[in-house]
Amino acid sequence: MARRRVVIMGAAGRDFHNFNCLFRDNEDYEVVAFTATQIPDIEGRTYPASLAGSLYPKGIPIRAEQELQQIVTDNDVDEVWFSYSDVAHTYVMNIASRVIGWGPHFGVCSAVKTMIPSSKPLIAITAVRTGVGKSQTTRYVSRILKAMGKKVVAIRHPMPYGDLEKQACQRFETYEDLDRHQCTIEEREEYEPHIDNGFVVYAGVDYERILHEAEKEADVILWDGGNNDTPFYKPDLYITLVDPHRPGHELTYYPGETNLHMANLLIVNKVDTADPVKVEQVLDNCRSGNPTARIIKTRSVIRVEQPELIAGKRAVVVEDGPTLTHGGMAYGAGWFAARQAGAAEIVDARPYAVGTIAETYVKYPNAGKIVPAMGYGDEQIRDLEATINATPADVVVEGTPIELRRILSVNKPIATVTYELAEIEPGVIEEMVRAVVGG
Template structure:
């Protein structure tokens, strides 16, 4: 009998584990010898634990830096390298493909059919062409609409598998107390905390078979609030893709963003007024060229500050959602927009950056005069705190959805930024929920 094919899964602490669980965990024809990790600082040099890896992996599976891939292939005689992460340009995918193939191994991507879980509950999925387009803003609008019908939505978030993986096997958040139960990073809090005031259950984890089955017990409708520009882990009854009018061209130049465009039924072009009609037109044309059947909405993301009088005419340092301005590729996000809207003077934080924040600027040179909310570890939180406290500003503008002011000690006052969806033309959240329920009626209790 021939030996199992040896596999390395390239990931970033999310889809990689899902692909393993769905395709490889119980498959005797394959042996996964390692995961590689990138994008997120500090997630390598761990193990996927035996409790999650299953009986075929009594020692678990090592997680190593992506740069070690050629050594892994040589050392273990790896047959196949599987790409399982998102937010990549086609140029980046090409380099990864070449790195893998140059080792002699076969390069693979496991597709949607083999990785989407089927639920018996109605599923609406919100995806994007790139991080920072406004997926969660759209998802929250849909959740409000569902709740207005007297129905119970459950939000399922894309995984953020940092830290202790066993402790994150299943995460259920409904209250502030629930947030404190888990050792969550800023990045995880950014995904959960915006829902806290909405009286809705938010779930995530490492094993999405367990997550989906548990979500089905708790809600009438499942809302997939996607991560990066990944496609859904759950087979949707209504698939939405969000496109950023400020960044035309990403619709046809990102992986797997273009897959979402081609497979979605509805596209929502966000930030329309800020981007202007010419950019909206370009994005619309790109979307329809890839998927002529798309039903397109055009929308704004309205940005507000809780205490605008505190920043008008003041020097401010802006904190943005980290994934958006790092691997998401955006130079700035809602915090910068809010500061400009209310007449603040934005201080460039780069000369004052320390530690991981300084490293982020060196790695992501597109980033504008904003601070990424990077805080995956206690050390990184200290770097974030020191950077913000060193900047000679009057006020901190916090556009991270996470309550980072509770996690670090600031030496200056702060304001918080919020953002909500406003549809200008095309199908509204009400229209979309109507469409979902026409296909998949939910009996009222």
Template sequence: MHKASRVLAQGADFVLLGPERTMLTAAVPVLSVCAVRTGCGKSGVTEYIWEFLNRQGIKAVVIRHPMPYCDLSRMRVERFATMEDLDRYLCTVEEREEYEHLVAKGIVVYAGVDYEAILREAEKEGQVILWDGGNNDFPFIKPDLEIVVLDPHRSGHESRYHPGETNFLRAQILVANKVDSARKEDVEVLKRSVRTHNPRAAFIQTASRIRVEKGDQIRGKRVLVIEDGPTVTHGEMRYGAGFLAAQQYGAAECVDPRPYAAGSLRIIFANYPHLEKVLPAEGYFPQQLNDLETTIRQVPCDWVLVATPIDLSRLIKIDQPSLRVSYRVEDWEGPKLSDSIKGFLRQKNLID
């Protein structure tokens, strides 16, 4: 609020427009999936819901929060249905991390900058719209059901950051993801926070199952872990799914990439000193991709574990043997998210 103070000191107004003033209204049912911080596993929850809707015979399309990193004039309405679409729109690594894993499952994703036009196109294609939120923002489209994802690895953050706290307080369903890898005491802290700040919300726990095909090959080996960039940079996580996978599959060591960082990656490590054992997948511009490729090549390791949601080998050359880490949201003990979605569909007369 420092900028707000400067504005007010000059006698001008500083206004935060609320959801009711900014949300568009859709002609079809809308479920929103937002989060309190980046890296909570929100997109995995979106996948879970889309797959459930698909099993019910309901066609859903995803509208993604904007990622305006390029030429806005060509980003008015973007529709991603194939990997070639990602290339055609010149998507950055960060955009691909949000779109590619959905497209790979056959999910159509809309994004861009003109959300009135985006919404009207999506309505033609889907019986249900899934809003996949980003930057911890609240939805641009008025949801009929608001689902917000929490991270027990960062208990307390749900009330510490704006606008994630807004999502936390508005949510009708709060999903504590990654409970399978979190400490029980941290999950309990999260439960108390929910009871204190949003007791009317349904509280559901999910696991984020980590898998590495042929992961036994890294047992006893030195690995370089590449993580989803936003999660471990401004998301403030010291590690992500890649580091947990290295532990799970018995790697001997996660090599510190900092001494081998090239170009812009040196700046990244300087700006985020909490990063010690993982390399963030950064690629906002071509030179940064080159820096990422150079950094990977310079790290002395037996294997590279790629835990970003994208196929990084489509963008850069990785000289060392590499394995991809995948993670999937699954039901945990207690109430099931699928049961809540089923109840919503019945309310909307979409299923019997």
């Protein structure tokens, strides 16, 4: 019987995991290509033979998603599997409508069948959209576990934007590890807070291997999810964050709605800065979408180091890149912090944007006057630095989770913003953590 010819659509993360779980060493299928989108410059690579397995001695090409129809036609493709996240349901079905018109079947992979079981208690932090507060929730849970005397290891959703062989299994414990692995701004945004809190974090490409390595040194594994993707591991406690700033998205974005339905605990975050009517709308959707889950409300507590740098000054605000790009937001913690600290003006950075940052504004006009902290490569980091320095402001309000000073030379003072989770009714998260971990 001929092998079924497959294309896996992705963005250098979930696509590789789905391949590893379902297609590697599976003689019924031949994956002719991955496609890539969302992240700049990740196409044109090869998924290496060392990761692809014995059926692919030359590896698997990674091509731009724009080439999908040509790939389907040239390779007589039988099936196309959609394997990336944080997109509207209509977006997925629009692609499906085109693909099935070209001839192949179109599908999405099972969340459950791509969850690897762990020998250790595993807590997963997920969301219905990117930018809801997964990282602060992961920090909150990790502190609970640390206070219980547990050795915590975090495993982060993949961001392998470089040499895939070298990035197959990465371990980060110090800032030197970040430098050694040549981490992008996006990677640093996720890894630095764990390191600052004294925790080891793993990431990479081969998540079965990563789990086995993490289990050697952990009492508890924390899955630190990316975008609104489902966990790569089978959780003992499944936590999903919901955003009242984007009501309705919990039911209309893929695969975030799956996280809503599967969660044991639904956290409606940022209720302190959201419209109460929208909070209630989201709560209603949580109750109807997952009637067995426990549902709580939390605040995202924003603090500014040296607020006097902002008061009465012109501020340029820098926010987490993915939140402003495919997350669709027009503001984040930095914007709220600038207003709370009394900035005289939030300066529009768009007229001063250069290179790839200017291109980002064109592609994601929702970002408005805020600077997205894009830094997927050296060129983009240089453009980010040039954009910030050219913007006529008195202070940079740093709403990203990293210290920009470590990687940029900025010609203005930087006011650092932090944000931490706070339960409206304290104790629920700890109660549920203890129930699965013991102690």
